[in-house]
Amino acid sequence: MNPHKEDKTCPPAGQAEKFTQIDKEARANLIAAIFITVYFWLTIYLFKDSSATLLSLPMWFMLSCIGGYLLSIGVVWFLVRKVMRNFRLDD
Amino acid sequence: MQTLTVLLPVLIFLVLLLFIGYRANHQLKLSRDFQSEYFLGSRSLSGVVLAMTLVATYGSVSTYVSGPGLAWGYGLGWVVFAAPQIITGFLILGILGKKMALLSRSTGALTVIDLLYARFMSRSLCVLLSLVLLIFFAATTVGQFVGGAQIFAAITGLNYKAGLLLFAAVTVIYTAGGFRAVVLTDAVCAILMLAGMLLLGAVILADGGGLSAIMAKLAATSLDASGHSTLLTYNAGGALPLSLLFSAWLLVGFCTVGLPQSMVRCMSYRSTEDLHRAMLVATIICGALMIGLTLLGVFARALIDKLPAGGSDALIPTLIVNHMHPLLAGITIIGPLAATMSTVSSLLIAACSAVVRDLYLQLQGHPCPDASAKKVSKLLTLAIGTVCIVLALYPLDIVAWINLFAFGGLESAFLWPMVLGLFWMKMNRRGALLSVILGLGLYTLFAIFKINLWGFHNIVWGCAAGFIGALLGSFTGPADRQEILLRFFPHKVRL
Numbered sequence: 239m240n241p242h243k244e245d246k247t248c249p250p251a252g253q254a255e256k257f258t259q260i261d262k263e264a265r266a267n268l269i270a271a272i273f274i275t276v277y278f279w280l281t282i283y284l285f286k287d288s289s290a291t292l293l294s295l296p297m298w299f300m301l302s303c304i305g306g307y308l309l310s311i312g313v314v315w316f317l318v319r320k321v322m323r324n325f326r327l328d329d
Numbered sequence: 330m331q332t333l334t335v336l337l338p339v340l341i342f343l344v345l346l347l348f349i350g351y352r353a354n355h356q357l358k359l360s361r362d363f364q365s366e367y368f369l370g371s372r373s374l375s376g377v378v379l380a381m382t383l384v385a386t387y388g389s390v391s392t393y394v395s396g397p398g399l400a401w402g403y404g405l406g407w408v409v410f411a412a413p414q415i416i417t418g419f420l421i422l423g424i425l426g427k428k429m430a431l432l433s434r435s436t437g438a439l440t441v442i443d444l445l446y447a448r449f450m451s452r453s454l455c456v457l458l459s460l461v462l463l464i465f466f467a468a469t470t471v472g473q474f475v476g477g478a479q480i481f482a483a484i485t486g487l488n489y490k491a492g493l494l495l496f497a498a499v500t501v502i503y504t505a506g507g508f509r510a511v512v513l514t515d516a517v518c519a520i521l522m523l524a525g526m527l528l529l530g531a532v533i534l535a536d537g538g539g540l541s542a543i544m545a546k547l548a549a550t551s552l553d554a555s556g557h558s559t560l561l562t563y564n565a566g567g568a569l570p571l572s573l574l575f576s577a578w579l580l581v582g583f584c585t586v587g588l589p590q591s592m593v594r595c596m597s598y599r600s601t602e603d604l605h606r607a608m609l610v611a612t613i614i615c616g617a618l619m620i621g622l623t624l625l626g627v628f629a630r631a632l633i634d635k636l637p638a639g640g641s642d643a644l645i646p647t648l649i650v651n652h653m654h655p656l657l658a659g660i661t662i663i664g665p666l667a668a669t670m671s672t673v674s675s676l677l678i679a680a681c682s683a684v685v686r687d688l689y690l691q692l693q694g695h696p697c698p699d700a701s702a703k704k705v706s707k708l709l710t711l712a713i714g715t716v717c718i719v720l721a722l723y724p725l726d727i728v729a730w731i732n733l734f735a736f737g738g739l740e741s742a743f744l745w746p747m748v749l750g751l752f753w754m755k756m757n758r759r760g761a762l763l764s765v766i767l768g769l770g771l772y773t774l775f776a777i778f779k780i781n782l783w784g785f786h787n788i789v790w791g792c793a794a795g796f797i798g799a800l801l802g803s804f805t806g807p808a809d810r811q812e813i814l815l816r817f818f819p820h821k822v823r824l
Contacts (some may be wrong), residue, residue, distance in 0.1 A: 260427045
């Protein structure tokens with residue numbers, strides 16, 4: 239039996255399971271933010287001297303700032319769909 | 330006549346906020362648990378409202394005025410400085426959101442400091458943090474009032490003091506209605522901040538002759554020795570050192586997890602579904618506002634080629650006055666006013682809670698009873714608000730100075746006690762105290778003596794010192810009591 243499948247249908251119920259899940263989610267969020275930071279600086283580093291433009295704006299800017307913004311939306315979408323889980327907050 | 334046309338949309342906006350405050354006040358009367366309703370809206374925020382109030386509280390008058398003004402001068406480099414805010418919308422919710430919601434429910438905490446008291450049981454820590462919060466929130470409120478009143482005067486032509494009294498009084502009055510009034514008005518403010526940005530953007534693009542014409546003009550402006558425009562480089566042709574641009578990822582990125590006015594929102598929402606939705610919505614609107622407004626400041630260089638006499642802060646007002654029909658100007662100016670008011674309201678209600686909940690508990694030895702809280706809370710909110718209005722009418726240098734470093738100061742004081750307190754079992758009372766004293770202490774000393782090491786923003790040193798303080802205290806001090814650890818780390822404690 240696939241343990242992940244079981245996880246999906248059965249939300250963390252006990253206090254300890256919830257806390258373990260929360261720690262995992264917090265770590266995932268931190269990693270996501272670091273990933274966006276690295277992407278941001280990598281695109282600036284790679285394209286800062288390029289004279290290419292996109293929609294009249296410099297390529298480094300479109301990739302890092304606008305691309306980074308879209309990336310962060312995508313990353314958060316992934317986090318809330320695939321990593322973060324629902325459970326009751328009061329019991 | 331012109332003034333009246335500009336004022337009309339603003340007046341409608343102010344009346345709307347008062348009406349929302351009045352309705353929320355009705356809810357307050359019906360509520361059985363006064364303090365939970367007054368300070369947290371009975372933990373009932375939906376995802377969208379949570380996202381809106383988080384972003385509206387975070388985005389301030391400087392987002393609207395100082396940021397675009399600096400971007401006018403530095404160009405796209407200043408957007409690089411503002412860009413870390415693409416992570417600000419989700420990071421605090423994703424890291425602290427669920428644990429603060431669970432633990433504030435199980436401990437009955439209604440404020441950030443309540444929760445820190447449940448974790449560390451330290452009177453000195455809580456009194457210290459309450460005072461830090463009060464001082465920084467009051468100074469920030471005054472700064473916001475001054476900024477809002479300046480832009481109000483510049484655009485409407487109305488007298489500075491009259492404008493200040495008008496919108497500041499409205500803010501203080503609806504804030505006295507409690508947390509629900511604050512977050513619902515915040516949601517309206519967030520929408521109007523976005524609307525103001527879109528209107529500004531439309532006018533700049535139209536008057537600048539389209540994006541390519543604007544970019545062509547920028548490419549021919551502020552040229553360096555080799556004939557390239559510094560406005561189109563990531564570091565403003567070297568004017569923005571890499572160390573400063575990296576610091577921004579702490580100041581307005583990672584360390585915003587430590588802002589108490591954002592933290593308290595992690596205890597106020599309804600369910601995990603709401604939290605998840607809020608993360609997505611907040612990321613979308615926070616990034617759009619922060620990058621959008623800064624970018625508009627860059628584009629404005631194509632319309633205004635000489636810095637206005639009032640300095641870079643006068644850029645956006647000048648733009649609105651010279652390029653917009655009075656009615657449109659009236660709608661647009663709601664944007665920065667909304668940014669001001671939504672920040673102030675959240676700080677005021679949190680300042681009130683610091684006195685009624687946290688200082689009362691520490692000085693009296695027991696929590697403030699609901700009956701007394703009911704009597705004093707509204708009056709106290711009005712009183713703190715009134716003091717801030719008076720300080721904005723008669724500005725003091727010391728208040729303006731505290732306002733300048735309040736943002737980073739709050740981060741260096743609150744970040745580690747909360748983050749390590751919730752996620753690291755070894756973190757203890759001494760660690761929390763040392764973290765605040767070293768972090769905020771070093772940050773303050775650097776600000777007083779204007780110390781700048783290698784171009785890094787002082788938040789880097791404040792944050793590092795706070796971390797070291799937390800480690801030092803945690804490894805030398807006694808471990809916290811077993812029952813505390815059992816409550817905060819039920820998955821790690823072995824009985």
